[in-house]
Amino acid sequence: MDNIAFIGGGNMARSLIGGLVPGRVAAASLHVAEPVDALRDALARDFGVHVSPDNATAARAADTWVLGVKPQVLREVCEALSPIAQGSRPLIVSIAAGITTAQLDRWLGGRMAIVRAMPNTPALVGAGVTGLFANARVHAQQRERTQHLLNAAGRTVWIDDEARMDAVTAVSGSGPAYVFLLAEAMQAAGEAEGLSPDAARVLAYQTILGAGRMLCESDVDAAELRRRVTSPNGTTHAAVQSFEADGFRALVQRAVHAAAVRGKELSDAND
Numbered sequence: 382m383d384n385i386a387f388i389g390g391g392n393m394a395r396s397l398i399g400g401l402v403p404g405r406v407a408a409a410s411l412h413v414a415e416p417v418d419a420l421r422d423a424l425a426r427d428f429g430v431h432v433s434p435d436n437a438t439a440a441r442a443a444d445t446w447v448l449g450v451k452p453q454v455l456r457e458v459c460e461a462l463s464p465i466a467q468g469s470r471p472l473i474v475s476i477a478a479g480i481t482t483a484q485l486d487r488w489l490g491g492r493m494a495i496v497r498a499m500p501n502t503p504a505l506v507g508a509g510v511t512g513l514f515a516n517a518r519v520h521a522q523q524r525e526r527t528q529h530l531l532n533a534a535g536r537t538v539w540i541d542d543e544a545r546m547d548a549v550t551a552v553s554g555s556g557p558a559y560v561f562l563l564a565e566a567m568q569a570a571g572e573a574e575g576l577s578p579d580a581a582r583v584l585a586y587q588t589i590l591g592a593g594r595m596l597c598e599s600d601v602d603a604a605e606l607r608r609r610v611t612s613p614n615g616t617t618h619a620a621v622q623s624f625e626a627d628g629f630r631a632l633v634q635r636a637v638h639a640a641a642v643r644g645k646e647l648s649d650a651n652d
């Protein structure tokens with residue numbers, strides 16, 4: 382059949398669909414179940430995918446299901462779909478933070494092939510990165526299929542130990558928000574130094590784009606790229622020293638740890 386059902390058509394599902402269509406996957410092979418009328422209509426209009434308010438309708442039409450609802454409603458969604466899952470045995474790809482493959486397998490009735498995926502919203506512009514973990518029932522062809530699906534959204538990284546998926550979530554799943562926060566802070570700081578809001582925004586955003594491209598396109602690491610900006614006793618040196626003195630690295634480490642802990646809590650709280 383080679384059709385894909387998205388159960389939940391919110392922010393992340395929309396980003397993934399935007400990465401898939403057009404190009405890698407025909408819009409007609411995507412079936413999205415989404416309860417919110419406005420979101421459903423926008424997905425049909427913008428991408429030409431099939432839409433339905435009913436999860437079972439989308440699920441019956443596909444042999445791969447991407448579970449894109451919040452962790453808090455995933456159990457209820459899976460249990461309602463378990464008769465269909467047990468009948469058609471689709472490949473399950475869950476993007477929910479925290480929820481484990483064992484939990485999903487139990488809720489779907491058992492013996493399911495499940496990939497836990499943690500994408501991020503830059504998928505919308507083809508610049509995402511997704512961490513992937515497959516349970517033992519996922520065979521080689523299904524791994525390839527999942528990788529092909531997620532590669533449309535950017536790069537993929539397989540993770541061997543499922544316990545580390547909370548760390549993936551904390552670094553790259555949530556990570557775009559940290560960069561957006563930095564952009565907000567840089568723009569505000571530029572304004573505080575007397576720049577107009579427009580000028581500060583363009584300078585901050587384009588700097589982040591340029592630095593991101595250098596990180597991914599050059600063959601030297603972040604520390605070396607930073608050193609190349611930092612003239613001896615110059616302006617960058619003053620700023621980096623200020624960051625270090627204020628504990629920037631520890632601040633980032635604590636924030637990433639808080640996200641990883643929250644992933645584990647989401648699993649425990651929604652079991």
Ligand SMILES: NC(=O)C1=CN([C@@H]2O[C@H](COP(=O)(O)OP(=O)(O)OC[C@H]3O[C@@H](n4cnc5c(N)ncnc54)[C@H](OP(=O)(O)O)[C@@H]3O)[C@@H](O)[C@H]2O)C=CC1
Pocket residue numbers: 388389390391392393394414415416417420436449450451452454458476477478499500501502554555
């Ligand atoms: N946003 C991100 O950057 C990332 C998110 N994720 C994961 O993706 C999942 C979705 O997150 P996100 O896209 O941000 O959240 P959204 O709230 O934007 O998307 C979830 C969508 O599912 C809908 N929904 C709610 N209940 C059901 C149901 N019973 N059946 C079908 N659809 C339903 C929601 O409708 P309503 O609003 O009415 O509840 C909403 O439109 C989460 O599990 C999250 O952990 C993973 C990686 C990154």
Ligand SMILES: O=C(O)[C@@H]1CCC=N1
Pocket residue numbers: 478550554555
């Ligand atoms: O904030 C969240 O819980 C989701 C998971 C990763 C990004 N957004």
